[in-house]
Amino acid sequence: MNRRNFLSTTPLAAFAGDAAPGAAAQQAGDNGEFHYVDRRQGAHPFQTVHGARRPHIFLICLDMVSPDHFLPSRPLQREMEMPTIRALTAEGVNFTNAFCTVPICSPSRASMYTGRYPYVLANPGGGPEGQENSLRANDVIYPEYLKASGYRTRHVGKNHVGAQKFMDAFDELDTNWARAMPVLKDDGLYHAYLRRLGVKMPRYSRQIQRMYPDRKTPSGTLGGWIEQSDGQPFPIEGQYSWYLSQWAIEKTRDAFASGGPGSPLYLQLNIYDPHNPFTIPAGLEKREAELRKAISLPASFRRAVERNFQPSPGEPALLDFHRRVWGIYRPETARDYMAANALAMEVIDRALARFIKALKEMNIYDESLIIFTADHGEMNIHQALVDKGAYLHPETQRVPLVIKPPASFGSRPATVDAPVSLLDLAATVCDAAGVIPLARMDGRSLLPYVRGQAEAGGRDLLFQTGWLATGNPAFGTERWERGGRHHFFVHNMGSTSDELYDLNDADAGSIAADPSQRKILDEMAQRTYALLEKDDRWRYYRLAFRFQHYDVLKAV
Known part of the structure; x- marks a missing residue:
């Protein structure tokens, strides 16, 4: 079975269109070898790249x-x-x-x-x-x-x-x-x-x-x-x-x-x-x-x-x-x-x-x-x-x-x-090691940036928090424009007011209440909802968020 057909039957197929492939994945082709983290149970398969330099x-x-x-x-x-x-x-x-x-x-x-x-x-x-x-x-x-x-x-x-x-x-x-x-x-x-x-x-x-x-x-x-x-x-x-x-x-x-x-x-x-x-x-x-x-x-x-x-x-x-x-x-x-x-x-x-x-x-x-x-x-x-x-x-x-x-x-x-994320470290290290996990990863290899082969661009990144000193189910995202604006949006599920931060401000306070930022706030809410819709893991975030932002999202 060639790799393309194999991938269609593995968890990798679920995200292959989303994630940027690393060098290891591009080099593996049909020559890679398949292995398992747990060899006795045949669990957690991965592929290795022949001849890869393993630093x-x-x-x-x-x-x-x-x-x-x-x-x-x-x-x-x-x-x-x-x-x-x-x-x-x-x-x-x-x-x-x-x-x-x-x-x-x-x-x-x-x-x-x-x-x-x-x-x-x-x-x-x-x-x-x-x-x-x-x-x-x-x-x-x-x-x-x-x-x-x-x-x-x-x-x-x-x-x-x-x-x-x-x-x-x-x-x-x-x-x-x-x-x-x-x-x-x-x-x-x-x-x-x-x-x-x-x-x-x-x-x-x-x-x-x-x-x-x-x-x-x-x-x-x-x-x-x-x-x-x-x-x-x-x-x-x-x-x-x-x-x-x-x-x-x-x-x-x-x-x-x-x-x-x-x-x-x-x-x-x-x-x-x-x-x-x-x-x-x-x-x-x-x-x-x-x-x-x-x-x-x-x-x-x-x-x-x-x-x-x-x-x-x-x-x-x-x-x-x-x-x-x-x-x-x-x-x-x-x-x-x-x-x-x-x-x-x-x-x-x-x-x-x-x-x-x-x-x-x-x-x-x-x-x-x-x-x-x-x-x-x-x-x-x-x-x-x-x-x-x-x-x-x-x-x-x-x-x-x-x-x-x-x-x-x-x-x-x-x-x-x-924008990059700590999500990306697992994919980056595996890419450098010539290892291609066949399970889902949400991150991307950063080696194309390291090799000077990637163009800087925006990124859909979701942020969450939960429990520390108190409980607060919250999520957010950011928006980056080359050489321009960079904003950070937060929704706390226990609150009716959102937060909006200018990431170019070194001592940022929320600017969500500023009427001049209303357009950006609404755009960020729409961007966040679109991100929540992409993944069923965020179903309950999505449901609550849509009801609280119905007027902004009803056209989405």
């Missing part, structure tokens, strides 16, 4: 990165010392309009690893009993395809989509955590690492306190600056991101020592930082002083102070609720948060410098494909908010995305402004 692949994923720290237009990132990340960006393709699907850790990671829009809409423990917050046993994450096709697969750090999936995709003895918070107190390997350094466990010397709405009573900590438990300075070499990078170096070396030279390696380094609670080590006092001088509080925070943190006219009540949850009312606390957040990124950069240096010393850097990204964004004091929540906003939806290709690709460094 080493490294995924570096941070947790909750503010657009202030990576968008070229943001002044703060120009003041930050991140030579490693900048060098990686200079050698690769920088996607400046990359988005997550859900701005919550577990759902975003579920989407990134499966290449599909997630049914997981809450972190573990983040929703009511019965709410799915881990991937199912019959889901496949893309490292499973790599493993089944001959890659050695290794994992370091956070997974947060269920431990069983990572046991399927990686060595069952790989340590991973499926919880929201880092495992500093539970990680015996980290404790042994500190003992080897002669460093005692960390404790806080300065903390950033959240406050209850009375603005007097502390409601919790957002972390801060750490010292050793005996009061001695805590060295950067003992900080958890540094430890994870060292662990990644050791796993890479072990993989090459134990495997044959022809077996490619896939390793993912999932760093919890810069997610709060921050753990800023000693030795950064000068950088802290310099960053504090460079930090300017967002205008939206200053406006919140001026109105005494009363809700902004036209904004959804959800934002005011999350503002009270995070409880940052004082400008000095806001500055502390922004300074610690920026310092956490600089610590990561220094840790990654060691990892990149090790790859070069092992002579594998040049021919490796390296992806640098994060699971979602972070408010970072914009709109007087931090972290993220059960809402959709450009600051939490944006993610950094850089792909450094192997030298043999012959690619040139580039900047891509077209």
